[in-house]
Amino acid sequence: MTPARKPTQPTATSPVEAPRRPSRAEAEAAVRTLLLWAGDDPEREGLLDTPARVARAYEEFFSGYAEDPVELLARSFAETDGYDEMVVLRDIRLESHCEHHMVPIIGRAHVAYLPAGRVVGISKLARVVEAYSRRLQIQEKLTAQIANSIQEVLQPRGVAVVIEAGHQCMTTRGVHKPGVAMITSRMLGEFRSDASLRREFLAMVNSGRPVPEA
Ligand SMILES: Nc1nc2c(ncn2[C@@H]2O[C@H](COP(=O)(O)OP(=O)(O)OP(=O)(O)O)[C@@H](O)[C@H]2O)c(=O)[nH]1
Numbered sequence: 001m002t003p004a005r006k007p008t009q010p011t012a013t014s015p016v017e018a019p020r021r022p023s024r025a026e027a028e029a030a031v032r033t034l035l036l037w038a039g040d041d042p043e044r045e046g047l048l049d050t051p052a053r054v055a056r057a058y059e060e061f062f063s064g065y066a067e068d069p070v071e072l073l074a075r076s077f078a079e080t081d082g083y084d085e086m087v088v089l090r091d092i093r094l095e096s097h098c099e100h101h102m103v104p105i106i107g108r109a110h111v112a113y114l115p116a117g118r119v120v121g122i123s124k125l126a127r128v129v130e131a132y133s134r135r136l137q138i139q140e141k142l143t144a145q146i147a148n149s150i151q152e153v154l155q156p157r158g159v160a161v162v163i164e165a166g167h168q169c170m171t172t173r174g175v176h177k178p179g180v181a182m183i184t185s186r187m188l189g190e191f192r193s194d195a196s197l198r199r200e201f202l203a204m205v206n207s208g209r210p211v212p213e214a
């Protein structure tokens with residue numbers, strides 16, 4: 001698992017330092033520069049507090065870097081009377097930001113696993129979705145990270161993750177195509193090897209429904 005705030009890994013030949021986190025004052029100064037870049041006046045009354053507001057908003061949007069999904073999934077329960085059927089969490093609201101344009105990705109995630117003795121608190125699956133969503137992302141990596149972390153920590157017989165989302169970098173700028181859904185999936189273990197399980201999961205989440213507009 002990649003530790004928080006270390007996007008690059010050192011290699012044997014070239015140790016890579018995690019980038020220094022700027023101070024809040026430096027972050028606010030950067031927002032003032034962007035306000036000027038947008039063509040406005042950061043000194044006018046309506047914008048005076050905006051750099052501080054944006055810094056606070058970033059703390060919220062990107063709080064996932066400080067979350068450790070392994071910790072979130074660490075507590076599991078074995079008293080299930082042998083329950084070994086699929087557990088599905090459907091329609092988990094997903095709010096992320098695209099790493100290319102830093103604009104919202106809005107959608108929903110569907111997460112399933114096949115317990116192997118132990119089950120996890122269902123809110124923890126939604127928390128794992130949040131921990132990875134509240135970072136700069138591309139949807140493929142987000143989907144894989146959610147599935148991989150559940151597989152690694154819980155070690156179930158299989159994990160399935162589907163994400164359906166709209167990307168505001170495609171709706172409010174650039175190619176301007178509203179209503180386009182990006183759908184990604186990651187199937188591990190028995191979900192990957194057993195087509196009928198996969199179909200059962202996909203039927204449960206009914207992934208063809210309209211995606212929320214970005
Ligand atoms: N695969 C993938 N691409 C994404 C995702 N989010 C945004 N993109 C795309 O990332 C690409 C970045 O392409 P660039 O050509 O470097 O950027 P750009 O000039 O702003 O591209 P346009 O969006 O086409 O204007 C764009 O095609 C985006 O649509 C994602 O989650 N996954």
Ligand SMILES: [Zn+2]
Binds near residue numbers: 100167169
């Ligand atoms: Zn983008």
